[in-house]
Amino acid sequence: MAAHVVEAGERVLRRRRRVWIYLVLVGLAVFFLFPLVFMFVSSLKPDGQILSDLGGWRAFLPLGDISLRNYAGVFDRVPVGRFLLNSVIVTVAIVGAGLVVNSMAGFAISRLRWTGRGVVLSVVIATLIVPFETIAVPMVYWVSQLPTLVFQHGQVEYDFGWLDSYQVQIIPFIANGFSIFLFAQYFSTIPTAIDEAARIDGAGWFTIYRRIAVPLSGPAFATVAILTFLPAWNQYLWPSMVVQDENLRPVMVGMQYFFQDNTAWGEVMAYTSMITLPVLVVFLAFQRAFVSSVAASGVKG
Amino acid sequence: MTAISPPDTRAVGAAASSFPRRRIRADLRSERRAGWAMVAPAVLLLAAFLIVPVLLGFVLSFTNARLVSPEPVGFAGLDNFVRAFTADPTFVRSLLNTFCFAAVVVPVQAGFGLVLAILVNQKIRGAVAFRVIFFIPVVTSIVVVSILWKFMYQRDGLVNSFIDSITFGAWRGTAWLDNPSTALAAIIVLSVWQAVGFHMLIWLSGLQTIPEELYEAARIDGAGAWRQFRDVTWPCLRPTRVFVLITITIAALGLFVQVDVMTQGGPVDATSTLVYHAVRMGYHQQQIGYGSALSLVFFVLVLVVALVQRFLTRDKD
Numbered sequence: 237m238a239a240h241v242v243e244a245g246e247r248v249l250r251r252r253r254r255v256w257i258y259l260v261l262v263g264l265a266v267f268f269l270f271p272l273v274f275m276f277v278s279s280l281k282p283d284g285q286i287l288s289d290l291g292g293w294r295a296f297l298p299l300g301d302i303s304l305r306n307y308a309g310v311f312d313r314v315p316v317g318r319f320l321l322n323s324v325i326v327t328v329a330i331v332g333a334g335l336v337v338n339s340m341a342g343f344a345i346s347r348l349r350w351t352g353r354g355v356v357l358s359v360v361i362a363t364l365i366v367p368f369e370t371i372a373v374p375m376v377y378w379v380s381q382l383p384t385l386v387f388q389h390g391q392v393e394y395d396f397g398w399l400d401s402y403q404v405q406i407i408p409f410i411a412n413g414f415s416i417f418l419f420a421q422y423f424s425t426i427p428t429a430i431d432e433a434a435r436i437d438g439a440g441w442f443t444i445y446r447r448i449a450v451p452l453s454g455p456a457f458a459t460v461a462i463l464t465f466l467p468a469w470n471q472y473l474w475p476s477m478v479v480q481d482e483n484l485r486p487v488m489v490g491m492q493y494f495f496q497d498n499t500a501w502g503e504v505m506a507y508t509s510m511i512t513l514p515v516l517v518v519f520l521a522f523q524r525a526f527v528s529s530v531a532a533s534g535v536k537g
Numbered sequence: 538m539t540a541i542s543p544p545d546t547r548a549v550g551a552a553a554s555s556f557p558r559r560r561i562r563a564d565l566r567s568e569r570r571a572g573w574a575m576v577a578p579a580v581l582l583l584a585a586f587l588i589v590p591v592l593l594g595f596v597l598s599f600t601n602a603r604l605v606s607p608e609p610v611g612f613a614g615l616d617n618f619v620r621a622f623t624a625d626p627t628f629v630r631s632l633l634n635t636f637c638f639a640a641v642v643v644p645v646q647a648g649f650g651l652v653l654a655i656l657v658n659q660k661i662r663g664a665v666a667f668r669v670i671f672f673i674p675v676v677t678s679i680v681v682v683s684i685l686w687k688f689m690y691q692r693d694g695l696v697n698s699f700i701d702s703i704t705f706g707a708w709r710g711t712a713w714l715d716n717p718s719t720a721l722a723a724i725i726v727l728s729v730w731q732a733v734g735f736h737m738l739i740w741l742s743g744l745q746t747i748p749e750e751l752y753e754a755a756r757i758d759g760a761g762a763w764r765q766f767r768d769v770t771w772p773c774l775r776p777t778r779v780f781v782l783i784t785i786t787i788a789a790l791g792l793f794v795q796v797d798v799m800t801q802g803g804p805v806d807a808t809s810t811l812v813y814h815a816v817r818m819g820y821h822q823q824q825i826g827y828g829s830a831l832s833l834v835f836f837v838l839v840l841v842v843a844l845v846q847r848f849l850t851r852d853k854d
Binding site for chain 2 (some may be wrong): 254257258260261264265267268269271272274275287290291292295337338340341343344345348349350351352353356359360363365366367369370371372373374375376377378380407408409410411413416435440441442445466469470472473476477488491492495501504505508511512515516519520523526527530531533
């Protein structure tokens, strides 16, 4: 009887505790979501109404004069379509080429024996502590001196300087120490007996990589793709230094230029909404994979 | 690479691989060549776009190089560093701002992240949904976040109208980013808002490695929630803790985008940071040599943090 009362009391306590947790969680959810809700809602309103709605709940509700005029305005003013295309090209190239190059390197490091392997592995790990910001300035100087091939008058010629090109936005970011490390770690979990068997059947190492290691490593590829996709899409510092040509500009830099000489907040919010929405949709669709990728990135500690 | 080998060598290979130590030479050589060939693209790219720039940055730090200059590059000794610490008050201010930013952001973001992780780790319905919501700012571009918050921080912006309505007009907010005494704090708030979800997930993966039996044992011993946290959770999170603190510190020392988009270092250098100043001098003013020297100062700071990490992780394990 007494035990029964204690248990009931405990249940009440537990329920009360749960209510508190929910209250805190909902409060936090509001804190994390309100700026984005405000952004999406404002992108649908004329400037005057955005400002007059600021004082109350209406700032977060799509009420009043709602339209897509701001979006049309952005397209009229700047080539956003072009910026989006540029970002897609750069991101796809970095992620795609990165998957190939880094997985091959990870495979060689984790499964093949060759002279210099230890040195390469320690150099790869050492590169992890170099933040891009430390090399950005010398790198501008460096890429401005690199040779490049130009096709002119039907023949190939050389020129110097990679500034204002797609390659300068892509090639420096393909190889990535952390991706190599993740691949090497994953490949080393596949039993080596499989390699031995394939070797006996006469398979070359590249065939083993392509036919055995790659098909067995879907999760590693997903993790690396997700972890390289976000920084590639969000690139800002580097393209703002090396790309002046509007036709090659990615969305983030294009937005900063648009924002600098524009205080039409409705249009600014339309622009930011437009480039946030695709990433948000991708994230919500693959949230499980995103979450486990980030968790995987913490394992290295 | 040996794609196809004739049948007779295949037989030899089969015999050899059952005694791996006596593998025939040709096989070892092909393995070595394949290894080099497969690692080559990554190594060449890392060498060209990471190692060379690091070394180049080091060398350029001791020169007066400019981005576009008719004159040849000259050796300048320690001039750039002397200039930074004695003749460039903006640099000293930037360094202090950077330290101040890191000193606040590191504990706040780490602590807040841990609180969020503990909350979404509760066995309650909807925990996953909240985890997703808290992570949404992380996938939002920091450029977008900076523009959005700049709008909200205006004198008659959303933040002030909110303050106005909860204090019934008793307290008037300022134009947060235009006021030298509030600008850096304003940047701190949005930086934590944007990045804390990431570290929540790192903490969460640490929390989930703690065996449930430890908590059961603690409960049997009569430990309450706080004792369970202090005596089970906290000690078990040691490796995660080091990782979280180090990654936040390095990211905080590299503060750039928020400043570049929102304040351009102003008002009166109140938000200028190390990386922002290095880019301003090295790129906008085209003083590559000086900019490289400032970047090197940043790099040294990061190295110190990384060494502290090695020291901490080696210490007790």
